Amino acid sequence: MYSEKVIDHFTNPRNVGEIENANGIGQVGNAKCGDIMKITLDIKDDMIKNVKFKTFGCGAAVATSSMVTEMVKGKTLEEAMDVTNAAVAEALGGLPETKMHCSNLAADAVHAAIKDYLDKKIKV
Amino acid sequence: MYSEKVIDHFTNPRNVGEIENANGIGQVGNAKCGDIMKITLDIKDDMIKNVKFKTFGCGAAVATSSMVTEMVKGKTLEEAMDVTNAAVAEALGGLPETKMHCSNLAADAVHAAIKDYLDKKIKV
Amino acid sequence: MKRIYLDHSATTPVDPQAAELMMTYFLEYYGNPSSIHFFGRQVKKALEEARYQVASLINADPSEITFTSGGTEADNLAIQGAARARSGKGKHLITSAIEHHAVLDTFKYLAKNGYELTILPVDEEGIVSVDELKKAIRPDTILISIMHANNEVGSIQPAAEIGRITREKGIIFHVDAVQSLGKLPIDVKTMNADLLTVSSHKIYGPKGVGALYIRKGIKISPLVYGGSQERKLRSGTENTPGIIGFGKACELAGERMEEENRKLITQRDKLMNGIISRIGHVKINGPLGDKRLPGNVNVSINYIEGESLLLSLDMLGIAASSGSACTSGSLDPSHVLLAMGLSHEVAHGSLRLSLGRHNTDEDIDFVLEELPKIVDRLRMMSPLYHKAN
Amino acid sequence: MKRIYLDHSATTPVDPQAAELMMTYFLEYYGNPSSIHFFGRQVKKALEEARYQVASLINADPSEITFTSGGTEADNLAIQGAARARSGKGKHLITSAIEHHAVLDTFKYLAKNGYELTILPVDEEGIVSVDELKKAIRPDTILISIMHANNEVGSIQPAAEIGRITREKGIIFHVDAVQSLGKLPIDVKTMNADLLTVSSHKIYGPKGVGALYIRKGIKISPLVYGGSQERKLRSGTENTPGIIGFGKACELAGERMEEENRKLITQRDKLMNGIISRIGHVKINGPLGDKRLPGNVNVSINYIEGESLLLSLDMLGIAASSGSACTSGSLDPSHVLLAMGLSHEVAHGSLRLSLGRHNTDEDIDFVLEELPKIVDRLRMMSPLYHKAN
Numbered sequence A, B: 001m002y003s004e005k006v007i008d009h010f011t012n013p014r015n016v017g018e019i020e021n022a023n024g025i026g027q028v029g030n031a032k033c034g035d036i037m038k039i040t041l042d043i044k045d046d047m048i049k050n051v052k053f054k055t056f057g058c059g060a061a062v063a064t065s066s067m068v069t070e071m072v073k074g075k076t077l078e079e080a081m082d083v084t085n086a087a088v089a090e091a092l093g094g095l096p097e098t099k100m101h102c103s104n105l106a107a108d109a110v111h112a113a114i115k116d117y118l119d120k121k122i123k124v
Numbered sequence C, D: 001m002k003r004i005y006l007d008h009s010a011t012t013p014v015d016p017q018a019a020e021l022m023m024t025y026f027l028e029y030y031g032n033p034s035s036i037h038f039f040g041r042q043v044k045k046a047l048e049e050a051r052y053q054v055a056s057l058i059n060a061d062p063s064e065i066t067f068t069s070g071g072t073e074a075d076n077l078a079i080q081g082a083a084r085a086r087s088g089k090g091k092h093l094i095t096s097a098i099e100h101h102a103v104l105d106t107f108k109y110l111a112k113n114g115y116e117l118t119i120l121p122v123d124e125e126g127i128v129s130v131d132e133l134k135k136a137i138r139p140d141t142i143l144i145s146i147m148h149a150n151n152e153v154g155s156i157q158p159a160a161e162i163g164r165i166t167r168e169k170g171i172i173f174h175v176d177a178v179q180s181l182g183k184l185p186i187d188v189k190t191m192n193a194d195l196l197t198v199s200s201h202k203i204y205g206p207k208g209v210g211a212l213y214i215r216k217g218i219k220i221s222p223l224v225y226g227g228s229q230e231r232k233l234r235s236g237t238e239n240t241p242g243i244i245g246f247g248k249a250c251e252l253a254g255e256r257m258e259e260e261n262r263k264l265i266t267q268r269d270k271l272m273n274g275i276i277s278r279i280g281h282v283k284i285n286g287p288l289g290d291k292r293l294p295g296n297v298n299v300s301i302n303y304i305e306g307e308s309l310l311l312s313l314d315m316l317g318i319a320a321s322s323g324s325a326c327t328s329g330s331l332d333p334s335h336v337l338l339a340m341g342l343s344h345e346v347a348h349g350s351l352r353l354s355l356g357r358h359n360t361d362e363d364i365d366f367v368l369e370e371l372p373k374i375v376d377r378l379r380m381m382s383p384l385y386h387k388a389n
């Protein structure tokens, strides 16, 4: 069902947790659907210095979360905004058809966290 | 499917053939249905001296024909008229349900032959 | 890796005796039972012997057994067949919210095609209320279908009580007994069942075989037309090896039921109690004690999602099942757990462990050792879990 | 007693390789393919491999194959399913007089339920006329079903020619290819088939398994509802061992077809010519040469009845079949022979010998030696036979 890369990221997820004083926080999905992803970012000079995730969801949800953290860590905000859900799935060697829709939201969570950071900055 | 007795009478049918100068001839069934039985009788002093059959039909048709010849040979006409299709089936140890209707007409053929004999006698 | 199969409600391995018997019918006694020659007669006899074996396990007459390709087809034959045959008498149908999709989706199909459907709720233990059922009955009710035992939470339904009511009112009563066959004693007569579905692959028989009990005198319409096999109710060359394997499985199930149930109940309770005592924030779904199927454990583990749990168990060689939407391809989690009042979130985190003939006490110990670690790990990853809880 | 099986059109033994494979799936790889754990994934893969094997034999895409419980169910799914899905477009259906009951009786059921049916006649060789078919087509014709090869007389139908017409007119074309699978090359694309039925137990696969080819884009309604297996077209836990056995049988049939056909045609012609030369008052039913299935012999033996003939052959260990009404439980003899213009009387005396993979030349010799004696004996007993004839 799942590719080896998905299983690897599910079994050894990268960057699990929450950054304590994160300046960007994004959460997408809801428990009703069975998938929630929360991304916390430490952003400095338009750069993602650190990123962590927490996910409630299926194997694909966990793996995409883990993968996206690797993909955006060290990237500029603009670069990170260009990472799509599809790119995450591709980086994992593909996802089962049924998982493409619901569980492939990790990039959205990152984007939400970046937006949160930018929103707060504007307010300041 | 068939009882051992049916198989025995089918394999070694008794009294096959036609009596040459039969004074009673009976035929029942038709080729459309797949069963025709022809009985020829040699009747003397109200007694069936000899009886032979020819049958076009399934195993049950052949076996009932053979059995009925055994049952009526040497009997008076009245006794022979009392032999029913059901009695023939019973003497064979029973017949499959589907065969009771179409292929169990041998007693009718005997009765038809007796009637033929009586009819001709009246005409004379 | 040692593999521990705890998904016996989904399907079971074929009993070796049944499998061996089937081999003979694949290779040697391969005739078509409709044929009048030796090859046909030989297998026809074995077919009727199997019919007797299946009938015996539910106290039916062999002539009341119609073989099908499985539980799903038998459910459809019962429900579509009875509804069509009785449509002149009324259009109202009743079932429960926790039926298998083979029942529920068939009723929903009929409801879209001129019938009216009442779906009964269940209580928090997953049991249909007889009072609700009584209230739902109308003068034009023609068919009521209630399962004998639920496949997800193991809840046993008051079938005999319902049968008394339907028989009195002249309403056809269909019972889906796929999960109870070979696990609970079934007597179609005391249950007053008119139609009853069983399936082979849940009781160590082959997949692709089932049967519908049709009480003498009850008329239903067929689903498929053709060579008039199974007294015209189910045309098609009979799956004789499968049917014969099913017959054997029924015979064995009948012989072993009592002893097996003692073992299963002990292991089930050990597993349930172990989970409760070792893991916090969990909830057993379904009734306790003798209102529950012997081999069924179903538990909601808060803050984590079922598929992740299954994957993690699978990596350790443990095969289980879940009511999570992610495991069914649908968007909603188990309709059974939702009907019992669970929230979506909690339903997503449900785990079903269904025990069977070959599970050992060591299997249980292993699960009890590993499951808490997995739950811990997944909860650490979950945004819903806060240590403080 | 040595037994000679000459009833391969009725059913075949399972190939030992297929049977052995199935054993593994009974005992070891017994998971439910819907399960996401190891046991489920393992068998899911094999299921898809089988789908590929079946698809390959008829030049279809695996996604176009829906597994069923046999040819009868596939025929019903095709015909009921297409008729229901298209009923908005018209109500007129066309089939032929020599179809299998799985097709003919399904159409007759629809004809009683709001559809209109044209049953095409056949010529004396048992072949449907394309001209007649063209004439029968109406603006509201939605479905035409014509078999690829007839099960009784082996006549091969002009399927590709018909497919060209139906495709042009946008009418759904269903082909019952149960008897031709593995015996004639089948290419659903050049045949322009929209739906095509195959069955496992006629090609050395297990009984109780079949498949319907559904061309991409063609919509049909399901017969049974439930767990949404087979892309919702055929719910019910998949008969995975059976399907996998069928897949293997398809693979083997594809590999062996050419060589096997050479053997079968030689044996068939030897048998037909032998019967003609040794027995008087006989008539070969069906076409000769390459319009006939490789393994099919069908002959009417005047003045005697089919069941008697079968019984007599059976006593010598020869298993065959007949169009006699007595062997089918119906009152009329074979509807196929009657449609070809045979009288009832002659149809009753028909004999079908269907050859298969394991028949030897000695089998043929034995039949040719014994059959004339049996015919003699039965004719001596027949009131229809007069030596003088």
Ligand SMILES: Cc1ncc(COP(=O)(O)O)c(C=O)c1O
Binding pocket: C009, C069, C070, C071, C072, C073, C075, C100, C102, C147, C149, C150, C151, C176, C178, C179, C199, C200, C201, C208, C209, C210, D235, D236, D237
């Ligand atoms: C309660 C219940 N009914 C019906 C079915 C369907 O039976 P089958 O898998 O034989 O189609 C199942 C199992 O899948 C079941 O658990």
Ligand SMILES: Cc1ncc(COP(=O)(O)O)c(C=O)c1O
Binding pocket: C235, C236, C237, D009, D069, D070, D071, D072, D073, D075, D100, D102, D147, D149, D150, D151, D176, D178, D179, D199, D200, D201, D208, D209, D210
């Ligand atoms: C031409 C034809 N169609 C359909 C069928 C039915 O297939 P099954 O026996 O798999 O139900 C058969 C054989 O019985 C057949 O010969």
